[in-house]
Amino acid sequence: MNWVEGLIERYRKNPGGPVVHLSDLLNSTQVGVRTDARQILLEYWERLGEIPGAFNQSEQLRGIRDLVNGRLARFARLDTWKLFGSLTGFRIDDLEPFVVMLRISGGRCMRTVERPKLPFNLATVSGARLIGYQGDANSSNASFTNKDQLLHADYEKCVRDVVGDMTITRTVSTQGGFGEGAYYRTNVGRLITSITRVAGFDNSVDQKLANNPFPLWLHACNTLLIAGCVSALWDAEGSVNFHDVKTSQAAPFAPSGLDEIPRWPLNVAFGGMSYPEQVSVLRKPPLLLVSAALLLRKMGVVSRLWPSKASMTSTGPTAYWQLRIIDKSSIQAFRNQVHLVSAWKSGSLASSA
DSSP states (O other): OOHHHHHHHHHHHOOOOSEEOGGGSOTTOEEEEOGGGHHHHHHHHHHGGGSTTGGGGTTTTHHHHHHHTTSOOOOEEHHHHHHHHHHHOOOGGGGGGGEEEEEOOOSTTOOEEESOOSSEEOSSHHHHHHHHHGGGBOTTTOOEEESOHHHHHHHHHHHHHHHOEEOOEEEEESOSSSSSSOEEEEEOOHHHHHHHHHHTOOOSSOHHHHOOOOOGGGGGSOHHHHHHHHHHHHHHHEEEOSSOEEEEEEEEOOOOSSSOOOBTTOOEEGGGSOHHHHHHHHTSOOHHHHHHHHHHHHTTOOOEEEEEEEEEETTEEEEEEEEEEOSHHHHHHHHHHOOOSSHHHHHHHHTOO
């Protein structure tokens, strides 16, 4: 199976989509709605009286009951709304115009979204950039770690442009990456992982193991959105040098057993591996970079994807791949369409060959 066939097979299994509805969110999400939602709920609430035993669950439905009875509206969990929908036939997504707040985490540091922009639409420049950042974000909670504070400000902007006024926090650590110095982490919570899951990402494991490509629907978007996604990918994980523009991803592989793969931080160059071991590596490229190469092609940019080295890591044998743009005309096309937030990468791109 060649690389594009592997990508197509993945898309068949998980095509994803750019629009995320209220019903797609985590069941633990607490939903606050305006009191005028009563007008669409009353008919369905009255149906409960016709269902044997339904009012036995009225205490669980008390937030909805108070709203229907005209009292001060309470928050109700999304699974409560789903129960109400299963009993009465009410379509939960019909609530979207009335939702004024989402509580997406509890505890002392509650995370909320005021004036949520339901349904959430990722087919925007900010949505495409949010997708582009995900290859470098935490798979379980979409937190983003980087030294560059400009990228954190952009990540926050993308999140709020897509979902609304979310509570976002930032922490600092000296152990956030491979180099010394302070690393900043922008914390956005599991709402974003719910959104990217609907978009087409498998968030159950880290990106290296999930091997997520960019979503299928992104290939049908205009080049402005595609350039936004590519820009975020390069801002987060790429580099700009005088003679090439490149980005990297790690991918696991099943070794042939003929070579001894050195343990990280040591590595073996791809060219120094035996032919059977090279074949093992080439069988499983990082689909994020395969899909990125196709998106670049839509922008008129020719790129080259190839493994550079391999190491034994805590998750097993790992190959490190590079997606490189080398020829001058493609670097020029990249420079004309991609707008990097990182000041030093942007400056390097402006002065590249």
